[in-house]
Amino acid sequence: MKTLKNKISYLLLLSICCLLSSCDNSHPEWEDGDPALAHVYYYCFEKWGKIPGGNNVSYTVKQGETLPIPTQFHSKYQRSYTPEVYYYTSIVPAGVALVCGTDYVVVDEGGNTLTPDASGAYKMMWPKAKAGVQNIYIKALNGSKGSFRVLTFDPEKKMDVTDVTTTSIIKTNEYEVRAMSENYFVTVIIE
Secondary structure, eight states: HHHHHHHHHHHHHHHHHHHOOOOOOOGGGTTSSOOTTEEEEEEEEOOOSSSSSSOOOEEOTTOOOEEEEEEEOOOSOOOOSOOOOEEEEEEOOTSSSOBBBBTTTEETSSSBOOOOOSSSOOEEEGGOOOOEEEHHHHHHHHEOOOEEESSSSSSTOOOOOOGGGGGEEEEEOOEEEEEOTTTTTEEEEEE
């Protein structure tokens, strides 16, 4: 009798597992997630720190050298448009203020100095919204030693991790690119 109860219990458990693991295909538009997020992308640093608090990654560069910092664009599809994102440099709170243009510069892959826009933003393009990795290049200029931050989110704005709308880097009528709340800045140390 005990064996029969075990078999029935096993079959009942197996049936429940099968029911719970079955897929509901009644909404095919949901197969890739929420359709409202089909044109929402994420931009962050490729190297992650400890989670939670993943903003603890640092890089060291010697005077006169150029440092590549890999950033990542998260996308599942290729599109007809080319999203742009912005990145910034900023002082480390309570640190020695290194000055962009005096102590370091942001350069392109060929070593040409880049100029930020009026808000201090540097632009990066992601052709056809294709996922991938692109580097931000920082060149130390034989100036002061110390540290500063490179950010994928405007340092003048405040991010609230409980409100996803505050993570937006750029929003157009075609797409939105958001920052990650756990991986939106790294620290660069100039030795």
